[in-house]
Amino acid sequence: MPACPLCGSSQTVKNGHIHNGKQRFKGQDCGRQFVEQPTKKVIDQATRELIDRLLLERISLAGIARAAQVSEQWLQTSVNEKYAKVPRQVQVTPKKRGG
Incomplete structure (x- = not known):
């Protein structure tokens, strides 16, 4: 499981999927939801x-x-x-x- 980007905790759980099918995680210590490798596309x-x-x-x-x-x-x-x-x-x- 990936570490939480907010608090750095390794205690994370799977928490569903986002609209394009990527796995969503949730940090158990802080409650932050995140995607392991987000693809933030910049519109030129x-x-x-x-x-x-x-x-x-x-x-x-x-x-x-x-x-x-x-x-x-x-x-x-x-x-x-x-x-x-x-x-x-x-x-x-x-x-x-x-x-």
């Missing part, structure tokens, strides 16, 4: 620019995720962050009442 700038262009084409998020080879979860988070940065500019024209 070229892929991010491709995603921006595909978003402008109004392609579904699932289609963009497949084309750019990123997870749908990462893509949704990225889109939400972009949306939060866009300034809201709503101009409402008052309607004339009566007639």
